[in-house]
Amino acid sequence: GEDxxxxxxxxxxxxxxxVINCTYTDSSSTYLYWYKQExxxxxxxxxxIFSNMDMKQDQRLTVLLNKKDKHLSLRIxxxxxxxxxxxxxxxxxxxxxxxxxFGKGTRLSVIA
Amino acid sequence: xxxxxxxxxxxxxxxxxxxxxxxxxxxxSNPNLYWYRQAAGRGLQLLFYSVGIGQISSEVPxxxxxxxxxxxxxxxxxxxxLLSDSGFYLCAWRASGEQFFGPGxxxxxx
Numbered sequence: 001g002e003d004x005x006x007x008x009x010x011x012x013x014x015x016x017x018x019v020i021n022c023t024y025t026d027s028s029s030t031y032l033y034w035y036k037q038e039x040x041x042x043x044x045x046x047x048x049i050f051s052n053m054d055m056k057q058d059q060r061l062t063v064l065l066n067k068k069d070k071h072l073s074l075r076i077x078x079x080x081x082x083x084x085x086x087x088x089x090x091x092x093x094x095x096x097x098x099x100x101x102f103g104k105g106t107r108l109s110v111i112a
Numbered sequence: 113x114x115x116x117x118x119x120x121x122x123x124x125x126x127x128x129x130x131x132x133x134x135x136x137x138x139x140x141s142n143p144n145l146y147w148y149r150q151a152a153g154r155g156l157q158l159l160f161y162s163v164g165i166g167q168i169s170s171e172v173p174x175x176x177x178x179x180x181x182x183x184x185x186x187x188x189x190x191x192x193x194l195l196s197d198s199g200f201y202l203c204a205w206r207a208s209g210e211q212f213f214g215p216g217x218x219x220x221x222x
Contacts, residue, residue, distance in 0.1 A: 042213040097163045104155040
């Protein structure tokens with residue numbers, strides 16, 4: 001079945017850029033998502049990209065999609081301590097009612 | 113705007129007791145609804161999803177069940193809780209491409 005892989009940990013210094021990477025296996029994915037989870041909270045939808053796009057920018061967030069390599073990345077510019085959280089990558093394998101497939105999450109630690 | 117509610121926020125239950133967690137969505141109609149469980153602050157496990165009233169798909173065989181009695185209401189139940197049912201339960205809804213999560217219920221089974 002469909003699989004989504006992420007590295008488990010990332011540590012960056014405050015003010016640097018963070019890049020969180022994700023790979024997926026289904027070539028027919030329609031949407032790809034990034035979620036943020038802070039301790040004790042639900043998942044917050046940060047951004048998502050349609051599979052016919054290769055880039056999306058929203059303030060400090062930049063999503064890059066390489067559909068040929070099935071690689072998705074999330075870049076956070078000027079990383080702040082408030083960005084410390086777990087970031088989940090997810091994809092929607094087909095359109096319609098198919099559930100999203102989530103990666104296991106990358107824990108981002110921002111060092112002041 | 114759309115809002116998703118879950119209650120209770122936290123719950124401590126003894127082994128063998130019943131469970132009922134409720135999720136309601138406002139501001140949308142005919143959403144897909146989902147129950148996830150998250151153990152130890154890590155990965156998400158999809159438990160159930162529903163594409164309409166009375167339609168439930170189960171992803172993992174276990175002692176939990178789900179029901180959707182109304183369009184925007186999704187209930188997770190158990191007749192007898194196990195220690196392994198402890199975790200963070202998240203409800204989510206999706207309409208078109210966006211999926212949103214509720215605030216979650218922290219369940220501890222003792």
